[in-house]
Amino acid sequence: MKPLAPWLAIFRRSERWLAFAAHGLVVLMVACVAMVLRQLVERVLPGPDWSFLAVAGLLAAIEAALACRVVRYLPTFGNDALVYRGVEWVVMLIVAKMWLELRSGGLAGLLDNAAQWGVSFLENFFTVEYGVALLVVLLSWGLATIFVLDLQELEGDELIALTRQEEGGRSDRRKVHQRILERFFGVGVAIVVLAGLLGQDRLLFHADTPAGANSQGYVAAYFVLGLALLCLTNFAVLRAAWGYEGVSTPANLTVRWTGHSLVFLGLLLLVALVLPTSYALGFLPTLGVLLDLVAAALLFVVALVLTPVMLLLGWIFSLLQGGGTETEPLPPPKLPEISPALAANGGPSWLEVLRSLVFWGLFLGIILYAVSHYARQNRILADALRRLAGWRWLRETWEWLRSTWGGWHQTARVAWRAGMERLRTARRRVRPEAGGPAGWLHLRRLSPRQRVLFFYLALVRRGDDAGLPRRPGQTPLEYAQSLASGLPPDPPGVEGDLAALTQAFVEARYSRHDVPAEQASRAQRFWERLRQALRRRV
């Protein structure tokens, strides 16, 4: 046998992890279903403590997942598989009975009841409580088995690689993924209906008992887990396809896929919880409010534009009339207001209207998308629709709206970019080399050489202010001599400072080596003292 490709090690590791995760999700999903069933049983048969049903469903799901892995490679209707299943069910029946008996009466109760089984087995063994528990266990076990069998069809990437190398057969995993999707949706809709009925107290038998409060959370959890399962199964389908085609994948793809799925589903759940799930206004009132808002906004804009024109005209007319007549001032344009809406929960009207708008908007959007998708899938219907007179007008209007919106969007984008570019250019122009707005110099941004030059030139300027200007032909040393003769004798050492600053300037101006920062600091100190001296002279 040929050695397997290096990328197979990645497949092998990711497959094991994903298989474990997928099975775990299935078990949790079935547990959510079991929770809803428990709620239903509690409503239908109140009295006994049915809290164990969820745990029973969970355990049955785990057993189903494990059993499927054991009988995986056995022929489905072979002796070994049938024997295994038979034994499995017998054990489950017995364990369930033992558990019920131990819960209700302990070991003594179990022994007492066991003595009765011999008398009238069917009546004493298969009690109502036991029957309901078996039903829930059977449903949970069945659901988990169906899902796990589908998941098993999505495994086997190592076998795929071997098959591919030996040019064997292949399976269509996309269909398996579709099947899982449909099962997930089907079960989901069923528990949504159940939870809805439970929540609305519409059962005929026990309408006076309180509604089940927690089933809705389990329904939501079921769907989130199911969506996570779809993410994993989609990955398994893609991975197998890549394996068949010899497409290499990065080692971190599994981690990335898992991480992104979790974040995606988390954000989705967050948005779903935040969005409004009820509405204060009906559809038509909401539409009316929306049209009112749009009309008011348009009027506001028109009023805003016309007000200055009207004011100007009014002033002109007042002049023509001699100014004697007083005219009423124009009312200012008003912001659009909404009509008072019913506040269902006592919240502000704006919020309720916004919630209703969002709700109906989403609702209509879903309907329209579903209809358009259906029309796209059915060509005959689509062609018939296109032939309708009103349809063509609708389509042209829609195209016009799209192109207009596209044009505005493009214009706005171009204008924004141009504006930003102009701002950037203006900033670059205004900023001098030393940084900061025009005219301001930041000494800290100057290099040591530039700082020495700055201080010397400041000295020359101060000297000019003090009546000791530098002649154009004077060298720095000559200017130092003429400036020294005009400096006051106090404080002593001023002439030394002048000589040192002049020397530092000559070095900074004409040398090529780097000027150390210390020299710039010393130049600053010399300059400070010389400035004081020149001030005293003035």
Add this chain to the structure above:
Amino acid sequence: MTSSYLFFLLVLLATAAVVRGDFVFTVIYLFVGAMVAGHWWSGRAMKTVKLRRVFEPRAFLGEDVPVRLEIHNHSLLPVVWVRVHDGLPLELAAHNTVNRVVTLGPRGRAHLEYVLHARKRGFYPIGPLSISSGDLLGLAAPRKREEALDSLTVYPLIVPLTHVNLPSRSPQGTLRHTQPVFEDPTRVLSKRDYVAGDSLRRVDWKASAAVGRLQVKQFEPSIALHTVIFLNLNANEYAWNARLDAAELGIVIAASLANWVTARKQTLGLVSNGLDPLGSLEDSPSGEAEAPLQRLERIPGGKGRGHLMRILDVLARIQPAESVSLVDVLRQESPRLPWGATLVLITGQADEALFDQLFQARRRGQNVVLVIAGRVPGGQEIRQRAQAFGFAVYLFQTESDLDVWRR
């Protein structure tokens, strides 16, 4: 997939209308959000992921061309998976595709590298480079996008030639010549004393002032080698059992000669009746197919490295095909060429009609060199006829025969 999703969505909506439960709408939002967000995310990924293939589009025979595919995500949203597929020519690569899946973070980059081996002359389209991506849940089919094709040109083998004796009578070039009729007034060879009868224009006044006697300039004779290579790739004019090899040899000879002429900074042109996949055989703007003689591959005379590369580009792409004959090509093109030009004809056979045209070319003052590529019956007879007509002929059966131009 989307149809069943929508079906269940509508069922949920109906359920919501019946039971009027808030949580049903939460579930609906989950459904719709998963589909819409997933769809939008994968669509955005297709728009914001940019691909670029970086490689040197020209290579010489035997070189390895490293190719780098750069994949860049311009968006702040990560791209969970994108599959990159690049089609490669089998002649140049070990596998005919490059297939990889990459995952990109926000503004992330990835690159793939592979090597193409320039094993054979030709013009090879590289690609198409395509990417596909999909949503996390697999509710919609993966989307795909293709990039434009690139191409790699592999130049023909160039044999380094050193002693190619191509005749020329074009005056005033850069190559030395012996005949004084081709004196070049820009190349002063020496000076001598004035002799009665010398033109006063030749007097070097400065030298005369220095010496004290009249001195005249002597000029060096030179010629220009204006060469046009006629490469015959008409498949009918090659022996059928060695057509491809002989035509390839002809292309190698043409490339080697072009390199030699250009290295001497001489003018070189190319005319060929082969098939160029990038042009020549497309219909004219008027919508009618061009006449056969209009489909010739012509490169007018030029000099320099750039001109050589242009000729090599054509020689890399050109293929033998059933086309117009060399005689017709010569009949049309030769009268347009200048007096003194050197015509190098590379063909698979030489018949009476060809010799007639060659003779006509000689009468027009053009020099002719005939090169027979591949095995041809009656080679000795061809030599004798060529000698009788007074032009050089070379018979090359393999590349090693080109050594005659390397000694």
